[in-house]
Amino acid sequence: MVDHMPPEDLKACCASFYESDLVRRFLGDSFHPGGEDITRALGVALGLDDGSLVLDVACGAGASSIALAQEFGCSAVGVDLSEENLERARGQAEKAGVDDRVQFLMMDAEELTFEDGGFDAVVSECALCTFPDKPAALSEALRMLRPGGRIGITDVVVERDLPERAQGILFHVACISGAMPARGYIDALVDAGFVDVVHEDHGEAITELLDRGERLLMGWGVVEKLYGVDLEAWLDLSQEEAKEMLAGARKWVESGDLSYGLFTGARP
Numbered sequence: 001m002v003d004h005m006p007p008e009d010l011k012a013c014c015a016s017f018y019e020s021d022l023v024r025r026f027l028g029d030s031f032h033p034g035g036e037d038i039t040r041a042l043g044v045a046l047g048l049d050d051g052s053l054v055l056d057v058a059c060g061a062g063a064s065s066i067a068l069a070q071e072f073g074c075s076a077v078g079v080d081l082s083e084e085n086l087e088r089a090r091g092q093a094e095k096a097g098v099d100d101r102v103q104f105l106m107m108d109a110e111e112l113t114f115e116d117g118g119f120d121a122v123v124s125e126c127a128l129c130t131f132p133d134k135p136a137a138l139s140e141a142l143r144m145l146r147p148g149g150r151i152g153i154t155d156v157v158v159e160r161d162l163p164e165r166a167q168g169i170l171f172h173v174a175c176i177s178g179a180m181p182a183r184g185y186i187d188a189l190v191d192a193g194f195v196d197v198v199h200e201d202h203g204e205a206i207t208e209l210l211d212r213g214e215r216l217l218m219g220w221g222v223v224e225k226l227y228g229v230d231l232e233a234w235l236d237l238s239q240e241e242a243k244e245m246l247a248g249a250r251k252w253v254e255s256g257d258l259s260y261g262l263f264t265g266a267r268p
């Protein structure tokens, strides 16, 4: 349970989780289901072009900012709380040849320090679900946008109450226990002041992630040796329990209770 954790500890825990080699190995630099494909879908939905300035909130290792800059020619500023991942993002932007248009800064999504109205679009992938104060983060996103500017969020969608086993800190930072039903994201965007809110379902992104999870489970012993980790302690799950959870997650995907959503909206 994370309800009793101080918000600052929760944020720090999330930032350090995504610094681990194991997570990076599992997810690559794109720390969200759907990888660059869903980021591209987000860019299309937001109508980005080479005149757009995009704010990428909770950018992790910068994969979304870099992909958007490459694909749409836009400029981007990514913010996150992990200096290690921000540094990696800067290196990756240089490698991709977009470092003249993309920069990365340490900043809290709930307290952005940019002036009002400076961005054409705000994106945030697989991160809103982890923020302790979601209304504050959305209200900051709204403040960042020029009038008519667009927000694009991709996030885990959970339509049912999770079992107690899936409500601990690992499940929170892994974007599961803080996830909301699709209606919850839509209402949160509307409550923050966004208009023209639209939801697209991308359940296939979760299926692909579960496939990867199954491959990790099959290589349990190898992964432990390779990374010098005790997976049972790290996940707080035995291999058998992890298998059962993945099988349960698949059933939820099939029934539509677990999915990945792309949400867009606009500042009036």
Ligand SMILES: C[S@@+](CC[C@H](N)C(=O)[O-])C[C@H]1O[C@@H](n2cnc3c(N)ncnc32)[C@H](O)[C@@H]1O
Pocket (backbone or CB within 6 Å): 011, 014, 015, 016, 018, 029, 030, 031, 032, 057, 058, 059, 060, 061, 062, 063, 064, 079, 080, 081, 082, 085, 107, 108, 109, 110, 124, 125, 126, 127, 130, 131, 175
């Ligand atoms: C699941 S990762 C997603 C990263 C990135 N958006 C991506 O899709 O590759 C969640 C990210 O949220 C960041 N984060 C968590 N709380 C934050 C906050 N309050 N402000 C800024 N970043 C935060 C973490 O450091 C982590 O990089």
